[in-house]
Amino acid sequence: MTASAAQALPARHSAASGRKDRLTVIKLGGNAMVDGELEASFADDVVRMHRAGLQPVVVHGGGPQISAELERHGLTATFRGGLRVTTPRAMGVVRMVLAGRVQRELVGLINRHGPLAVGMTGEDADTVTAVRHLPVIEGRPVDIGRVGEISAVDTTLLRTLLADGRIPVVSPIARSADDDGIYNVNADTAAAALASALGAGELLLLTDVQGLYADWPDSHEVIERLTATELEALLPELSHGMTPKMAACLHAVRHGVDRARVLDGRVRHAALAGLRPDERSGTTVVPDAKPSPIDRMAPHMASRNSTCAYGPQGSSDERTDP
Ligand SMILES: Nc1ncnc2c1ncn2[C@@H]1O[C@H](COP(=O)(O)OP(=O)(O)O)[C@@H](O)[C@H]1O
Numbered sequence: 141m142t143a144s145a146a147q148a149l150p151a152r153h154s155a156a157s158g159r160k161d162r163l164t165v166i167k168l169g170g171n172a173m174v175d176g177e178l179e180a181s182f183a184d185d186v187v188r189m190h191r192a193g194l195q196p197v198v199v200h201g202g203g204p205q206i207s208a209e210l211e212r213h214g215l216t217a218t219f220r221g222g223l224r225v226t227t228p229r230a231m232g233v234v235r236m237v238l239a240g241r242v243q244r245e246l247v248g249l250i251n252r253h254g255p256l257a258v259g260m261t262g263e264d265a266d267t268v269t270a271v272r273h274l275p276v277i278e279g280r281p282v283d284i285g286r287v288g289e290i291s292a293v294d295t296t297l298l299r300t301l302l303a304d305g306r307i308p309v310v311s312p313i314a315r316s317a318d319d320d321g322i323y324n325v326n327a328d329t330a331a332a333a334l335a336s337a338l339g340a341g342e343l344l345l346l347t348d349v350q351g352l353y354a355d356w357p358d359s360h361e362v363i364e365r366l367t368a369t370e371l372e373a374l375l376p377e378l379s380h381g382m383t384p385k386m387a388a389c390l391h392a393v394r395h396g397v398d399r400a401r402v403l404d405g406r407v408r409h410a411a412l413a414g415l416r417p418d419e420r421s422g423t424t425v426v427p428d429a430k431p432s433p434i435d436r437m438a439p440h441m442a443s444r445n446s447t448c449a450y451g452p453q454g455s456s457d458e459r460t461d462p
Pocket residue numbers: 168169170171172201202203204328346347348349351352353354355356378379380381382385
């Protein structure tokens with residue numbers, strides 16, 4: 141990390157600015173955790189944000205790592221609408237990999253810089269509660285096992301940790317409101333839910349592509365910027381991991397987050413660079429423009445936001461790994 145990258149943090153992210161501007165939720169996807177050096181540079185970025193007066197909250201994924209571990213257990217990884225079909229047995233593997241391995245690695249990397257990171261899952265202090273998620277695929281609700289739809293977020297523990305100068309590192313597992321069990325939650329979905337519940341200014345999603353490609357997989361032309369309404373129109377056409385990821389961006393900007401960005405986590409220090417308002421890499425999602433005074437005088441002419449029910453969006457794609 142260069143000193144100039146740290147200095148490049150925008151002025152509105154100074155410690156003196158309002159709390160919303162300081163709170164940043166950063167999600168590191170499992171696909172972006174391809175080598176130790178990249179993970180270390182991510183940890184370095186998070187610590188630099190913290191030292192610059194921001195309040196970073198890290199949410200991590202681990203999809204490929206879970207799939208590899210399932211395979212070692214002789215289990216096949218299957219996805220519907222970008223979400224893992226999670227049997228009760230697979231749920232044990234999911235929790236072990238996310239909370240026992242991936243989260244521990246990130247906490248260790250951040251804490252090389254000092255006693256900052258505290259690992260937790262959504263189960264802790266009932267931070268994330270979910271009910272069974274039944275995605276609608278080809279017009280019908282489908283049972284994909286222990287996959288949760290977030291029904292409540294309690295930010296008390298997160299705020300306590302932030303007030304104590306810590307960096308929470310959250311695994312996307314929720315307490316179940318239906319029974320005594322737990323639910324697997326897509327990490328992008330969890331990050332967006334935490335960002336909106338905390339009233340974060342920014343949501344950064346680090347993945348293994350340069351952003352949302354307009355014509356994937358045929359072209360790598362990145363869509364630079366989308367309003368909430370533009371993204372909503374695109375969502376039904378998306379597939380695989382991009383469905384929950386872009387649905388998460390939409391939820392965030394429709395629920396108070398100023399900006400949600402999908403960035404290439406394979407690039408070193410992508411998180412820090414992603415905070416710069418003039419940074420043009422990746423895909424940036426912004427809320428719809430507020431109606432102008434003229435629109436307010438003629439409401440029938442104003443463009444309207446449709447309501448956004450939260451939760452990972454089901455789509456008709458199906459994928460089996462490897
Ligand atoms: N329109 C698209 N633009 C970019 N990537 C896409 C698109 N549609 C599907 N993908 C796939 O989504 C993947 C990212 O989602 P995912 O695998 O869940 O990543 P992560 O682990 O970072 O959450 C990409 O690697 C790519 O294969």
